[in-house]
Amino acid sequence: MPDIGTAVEQITVLKWLKQEGQPVKRGEPLCEIQTDKAAMELESVAQGVLLKQVVAENTEVTVGDVIAYVGEYGESVPQ
């Protein structure tokens, strides 16, 4: 979860906009998130395939937490 500059540490992943196995471009919306101020789309900083959604929808995370892995097809991700 990137520091999106809202000065808040706790951010909720509301909804995934990309499913596992789907290609993701850098800058494309990856998921909807909610801070204490607003709901917004989170842009992907990585380009490739969404290999794993690490957190379920409606889960609160802290800035810096791993929420997803984006890589190449067939690449393995940490369990």
Added chain:
Amino acid sequence: MAEKKYSNEFLLGLYRKMVLIRHFEERVKFLFLEGIMPGTIHQCQGQEATAVGLCAALNDDDVITSTHRPHGHCIAKGLPVNDMMAELFGKTTGCCKGKGGSMHMGDISRGIVPAIAIVGGGIPVATGCALAFKMRKERRVAVCFMGDGATNEGVFHESLTMGAIWKLPVIYAIENNLYGASTPVKMVNMVKHLSEKANTYAMPGLTIDGNDPLAVYEAAKTAVGSAREGEGPSLLELVTYRITGHSRRDPALYQPAEEKKAAKANEPIGRFAKYLLAEKAAEQSELDRIAGEVDAEIEEAVKLAMAAPLPKPEDALEDLFVEGV
């Protein structure tokens, strides 16, 4: 688009600068998202044509003042991206030795008064620069970039009054991106066009398509010409649109989806590319080559900036006073 003929070199020069601004802003956005660059930032994606069109009508020794959203103005006036990127990283090689950051970007040796982030703060400064030029009998002009919100600040009225009565060589350039932060322009202005505010000061006031760099350039050329000839200031309203948030933390939910969609179709770089192709000023391959060169230039700037040294604590005591004035 204007019907006049321009050299391909001139047209591609405008295009290159607009692409440089866009790609610089996008690169910086990802530096933030990746957690490499801290803080917040005000970006100008979608507003590239206002700065580039206007600065194309200026001489090197003319000056501009800028705002909290200064990156486009600085690139358009000739500040190298190496100096800007290093400044964003707070490094000693930055244009303000790492002490200014995004909102004080500038370089007086290139005619860029370090940006003033206070809304409307640049208006009296640009007016004062123009007064200095006039008193010293220098044939230079000052351009004041401001947002639409700045036109409702008290200092707008005071400065434009002085600029007008003293016939100062200054151009007041409003970048109207339809929102003062999140407030729609129409909610806080009774006039239909912000250029109508020029009537109060009996100076020329024009509303221009701010997403057409050639329309901006032509209007600026006329305004700069009359300012240089001692005929006084002009007010230019450059209508544009910010296709990003007000700041990095702003998801811009107040911009209606339909309006955003229309704005993306009307954004200046795509429009200008179509014009260049239609006018046969360039092939697509040439536009692609420019984009590639620009990206390489930006990557080099990031590399240099990351490797450059941070200021030392005692550097805070330097550059406090100007000597020999």
